Amino acid sequence: MTGYLELAASAVLYALGIVAQSVASRRADTTGGGLGLLARLARDRLYLLGFAGQVGGFALAFLARAELPLYLVQAGSSCAVGLATLFGIAVLGWRVRTVEVVVLVVMAAGLVLLVAAATPSTAHDVPQGLGLVLFGLPLVALVLVQRRVNGVVPLAVSAGLAFAVVAMTSRTLADESFLTLPLYPLAWLMVVAALVGQSYLALALSRGSATSSVATMDATTVVLTSIVGIAALGDRITPGREWWVVLGVGLVVSGVLLLGFADRFAKTPARVAG
Template sequence: MILAYGVANLLQSAAAARTTVHHTFDPALLVRLAGQRTYLLGIGCQTLGFVLAFLARRDLPLFLVQASVAAGLGVTALLGVVVLKWSLPAAEVALLALLLAGITALVLAAQPAHSRPLGPVVILLLAVSVLVIAACGFFAVRLHGALGSVVLGSLAGVGFSAAAIAARPLANEHSAAGFFANPLLYLLVVHSLLGQLLLGLAMQRGSTTAAVAAMDAAGAVPAAIVGLLLLGDRIEPGRGWLAVLGFVVTLASVIGLTRFAEPQHHHATTPARRSDARAGLRAATTGR
């Protein structure tokens, strides 16, 4: 899953950097991106990562899975070095080592268990959150520069976080009929598409580094909290400190890597102006 998302980050962000900047909350951006072979290859890798993440959520707590999704940026950084000949600063090596240590700590702290079902009130809140996130995105798309990147990236992270929350109990459906009749399936799809649109818009703004940092924080933290409070996510007895330490180290390492996981050049996205949309972003997720 981490490897698939890492490749998807590289391909999708490169495609977004070559697409004309959208200043409206327009789903047509996804259509335009889909016209690029690079983006479609990235979507294929993201789909693979999505399926593997969905299967992982059947037994693993969200604090582990969501942190691992974010860790795909580490793979993106390594691919940038190997394939695109990016430089490899010493700080990046240290961050990659911390990322590996953080994920290892989470693996040791996580206790596999099936999810508890979500009640109708929580499902209703997930449905309402689609409208709230979309409404916020409608206004946030008017923002530019680093502020626009942070706000849109945060909204994308919230959408992916909601998709992850829906996916955890859905993964424990035992029959095809129950799976397709479960409203969580459709909430998962809608939140994922909304997050993908917001991520594409955030990638085109002034600071994609800020967008990724905001998306990782907004995507991982709420899902981890909801998982522990409502879904029955478990930590091995006596290892709560290890789970907290691993989660903080992993997220901090991912945010730090956004500084380095980017190409050494800029792409023109409109005839009149250049954006600094950069490769090395994680596309999200969905269900991240």
């Protein structure tokens, strides 16, 4: 039960962080690339508040991964975009549309299926050297091509790939003591992946709506981590409920993508204040 409570609290903190970071990113000077933008945003108190929410959300999600499979933790975290929409409506005056209400119901249904199908388990240990190669190569590629990635969707997908690396490495480390984490090379790779993901996310938020950017990022992360978690990291499913996971992940991913699509192409899109 502890893991489920940690996951719920994580989603709330992630949602608050998304709202704060989106407002700060929209009003920032976007010249100079993702890392340059991230450096400027580091002086913005509102962005730092949002970043603190992201860190708190990550810490709780990290703890939840010690006993819950990635397909559930990442799907639960991705539902933060729905909570962020609700926060935006309540605090920033974002407009609510019927499609958004429908999408939130769809995402909630998918999450219920995943909760019902999940079986708590400890992840398989990944050898440090092999993990550095498998998880490090995508990060190197993302760093090398960052200045060439311009569109909102490619930026958000790149952020999703980086955060998938964060999720997968943390799943293998979540059962370790916090005091010993600095001794693991994969822990440092996890930190680097988080920074790369933040830089891509900052660029995506500065060039597109918060909802569509985060939805695309989350959909990428959920799909990648669900596949790798079940195939290689020891994530378990209650016998006979395998299709519940397929359907649940499909509903959550469809929900976040539809939410982003509706926000991008609506005639009166929800705007971020600032």
